Amino acid sequence: MTVRDTVTEEPSFVSTAVRRQSETEREQVVETRSTEVRWRSGARELLVVALLYAGYSVGRLLADDDLAAASDRAAQILHVERLVGLDLEWAWSTWLASHHVLAVAASYWYSVGHYTVTPAVLLWLWWSRSSAYSKERWTLVLASAIGLVVYVALPVAPPRLMGYVNVLATTATAGWWTDHASPSLHVGWAVWVGLAVWRLSRRPVVRLLAVAHPVVTSVVVVATANHWLLDVVAGAMLVLVVDAAVSVWRDRRARRPEALEALEAAGGR
Numbered sequence: 001m002t003v004r005d006t007v008t009e010e011p012s013f014v015s016t017a018v019r020r021q022s023e024t025e026r027e028q029v030v031e032t033r034s035t036e037v038r039w040r041s042g043a044r045e046l047l048v049v050a051l052l053y054a055g056y057s058v059g060r061l062l063a064d065d066d067l068a069a070a071s072d073r074a075a076q077i078l079h080v081e082r083l084v085g086l087d088l089e090w091a092w093s094t095w096l097a098s099h100h101v102l103a104v105a106a107s108y109w110y111s112v113g114h115y116t117v118t119p120a121v122l123l124w125l126w127w128s129r130s131s132a133y134s135k136e137r138w139t140l141v142l143a144s145a146i147g148l149v150v151y152v153a154l155p156v157a158p159p160r161l162m163g164y165v166n167v168l169a170t171t172a173t174a175g176w177w178t179d180h181a182s183p184s185l186h187v188g189w190a191v192w193v194g195l196a197v198w199r200l201s202r203r204p205v206v207r208l209l210a211v212a213h214p215v216v217t218s219v220v221v222v223a224t225a226n227h228w229l230l231d232v233v234a235g236a237m238l239v240l241v242v243d244a245a246v247s248v249w250r251d252r253r254a255r256r257p258e259a260l261e262a263l264e265a266a267g268g269r
Contacts, residue, residue, distance in 0.1 A: 140192050
């Protein structure tokens with residue numbers, strides 16, 4: 001080895017340290033960019049949720065205030081319920097109104113759960129189940145949009161406006177809620193929560209809560225005289241149908257590249 005080689009040759013441990021430092025710096029840059037992208041994505045999704053809530057609120061304001069027409073539709077729903085023995089609203093609402101503590105609890109559930117549990121599950125999906133988030137979000141958005149269109153175009157008077165006990169009004173001193181019907185988006189959103197959590201969690205307790213949430217919500221909206229039982233059925237069916245449609249659509253999109261590759265392979269033979 002010459003003197004020159006001795007002077008210019010870089011020790012191996014130095015080059016290793018330099019490479020490790022470079023790799024660490026690259027990892028930090030990638031992590032920083034990933035975090036920035038994630039937060040931008042989060043802000044965009046938050047905007048989607050805000051627009052969904054705004055559409056929900058505006059839709060209720062735009063609904064036809066013709067109580068006579070809405071009452072006629074409600075009477076038709078009640079007639080169908082009586083034919084099949086499902087006119088439970090009167091019995092449930094009078095019983096609940098006579099049990100004040102339960103009535104207050106039901107009023108809080110109706111007024112709070114709808115606006116807290118659904119956004120919380122959306123946030124959980126975005127943060128912890130990102131692979132499933134897009135599909136579940138589209139299901140919620142599309143079902144809500146369809147429900148609002150029906151709500152605006154064909155408003156139905158709830159039981160409380162048809163002479164049934166208005167449980168929220170009787171418990172108003174215990175909270176902040178005011179009076180608010182088909183399809184029931186309270187139930188629709190609760191069913192969406194149940195489906196998403198059931199599919200993406202394997203913990204028995206969490207799955208039990210996923211089932212309990214739409215069941216309790218369905219009982220509450222009927223017992224507080226805010227929805228007819230058939231509204232509950234309509235809201236649940238709406239989400240189930242949209243969920244199935246979105247699943248089929250996404251499956252077809254996922255298979256499209258495979259189909260193109262198969263066609264190209266067949267053409268090359």
